[in-house]
Amino acid sequence: MAVGQAIADGQMIRYGTGANFTARFEEELCDYIGAGHALTVNSGTNALVAALAAAGIGPGDEVLVPAYTWMSTAVAPVQVGAVPILVDIDETLTIDPEDIRRKITPYTRAIIPVHMVNAPCDMDAILSIAKEHGLIVIEDACQAVGVRYKDKYCGAIGDLGAFSFNKFKNVNIGEGGAVITNDERYYIRARSYHDLGSMIRGHGDRMNEPEFIGMNMKVTEIQGAMLRVQLRKLKxxxxxxxxxxxxxxxxxxxxxxxxxxxxxxxxxxxxxxxxxxxxxxxxxxxxxxxxxxxxxxxxxHVYTNWEPLMAKRTFHPKMNPWSWAKREITYTPDxxxxxxxxxxxxxxxxxxxxxxxxxxxxxxxxxxx
The missing domain is CATH 3.90.1150.10 (Aspartate Aminotransferase, domain 1)
Incomplete structure (x- = not known):
């Protein structure tokens, strides 16, 4: 019924006149998880990429990611020109805070803790380390939509979060994702990045944020309608x-x-x-x-199977972030x-x-x- 209503309304793109399904989903998602802002995008992978772009992560930066996660977590930093640094997990199946400490260098800019298989990371320890070293925390909660960590929901604990709504996730519409943040500037930058700079949309105040080139990661009103129904089933x-x-x-x-x-x-x-x-x-x-x-x-999900990343291979040699890194980065199977x-x-x-x-x-x- 929700999809039928979206089609009947005739506003298939989310920024069309009178479109409201996606915007209402974002409001409802924020209410559910206790976040200030949510931006719906077309995949969990792109949610991570948009979050990294929003945070200003780029060439020369190192991003700490767990060695056990879907490959997208490690690939997302590469898409913005940064390089992933692999960190061991502990027996909780999530990133090991002690190995995070060991892997921090002067070039580390961000940590992406991943709440794998619905198991939350030790966010208290991770946030403490991030604060100590001035690092940005981008939660990969793609596999943990609706999962709680103490008194908060995964994805709404760090500086930014990423959700996935593909067929294997807790909220499932086939494919989709969302960027979560309580920081208005990060939200405006993510919104701009996901819509080619948002130069022609009625997005209101930019907080003096200049337009910059982005990608097209938008969703349709059909996806927004489906997500509203799925969200009501989550609790x-x-x-x-x-x-x-x-x-x-x-x-x-x-x-x-x-x-x-x-x-x-x-x-x-x-x-x-x-x-x-x-x-x-x-x-x-x-x-x-x-x-x-x-x-x-x-x-x-296992780093030894990330063959293109282990080989540091990109589509063009001059677009290879490892060549811009400030030190030699080596990946080995062990x-x-x-x-x-x-x-x-x-x-x-x-x-x-x-x-x-x-x-x-x-x-x-x-x-x-």
Whole structure:
């Protein structure tokens, strides 16, 4: 019905006269997560790129990213002329604050903590490090829309955040994304960047921000209409995930051959994975009912599979950010060995939201046994 109404209104572009679906979604998203500004874009990848551009990250800058994330997190800095520096994860499956400290150089400008598989990062530690070193924090919350970290929502904690709305995410319209920020200047710059400089749109006060060349990352009113419907479904789904996670984790905690992965905020946990003592035991787990996959097998989420980035290869040699870097940056397959070890031994547990709770509890008891 929402899509039908958007089509019937005849205003397919979000900045058309009378268009309001996308703008209303952004208002509702801000109300939901407690953010000052939201900008809808056409993908989570472009949300990261627009956020980096908004923050003024560019050539010569280094951006810290985890070695376990979808490849977009590491590619986004390259798109604005910066270079990604890979940081180990810890057993929570999120970026390790201690390795962040080790990887900071005089050229570090930003950190992109990634809330992987709905598991929040240790944002208290990350924000403390960022404040100490004067770094910008851009949260990649693409896999954690609606997930809480203590008293805040992921994506609305750092200086900027990025959401994804593709088919695998908590809010799903096939493809889409959003930039989140409480900083008005960052919002105006992101808005400008996502619309070729916004030179002909009625965007109001620019805070004296000059026009600059950007990209076309806009969405249509159809996407805005779909997102409003999806957002209304998010809260009950997250409550169901939280309840099911608690039920299954309580059973799996009794296992002797593995342990439940630690979490940075158990009170709001909606993700569930287990850590085996060895790679071999984790591989054995993958054949059992209730186990979704072993994380080392998750393709482009593992840095060793980011072949173009590992080779520092761009579409044109004169557009290669590594040639502008202020020091030699080297990537090797073993550079984040701790990450590989954790991924080798970690398996994601299926919450089975489409199945009755007693069935999934029985599955969990068999795994624990």
């Amino acid at each position: 009950p789904v997250m409550r169901q995930m939280q309840k099911r996670r608690a039920e299954l984790a309580g059973i799996l905690d009794t296992a002797k051959d593995f342990r439940v992965t630690p979490h940075n905020d158990l009170a709001h946990a909606v993700s569930l994975s287990v850590l085996a003592p060895t790679k071999e035991k984790a591989i054995a787990l993958t054949g059992q009912r209730g186990v979704f996959n072993r994380l080392r097998d998750s393709s482009k 550079m984040c060995a701790r990450t590989l070890d954790i991924l080798d031994r970690t398996c994601i547990i299926n919450l089975g939201l489409k199945y009755p709770a007693p069935l999934m509890q029985m599955v969990a008891r068999k795994l624990a046994a």
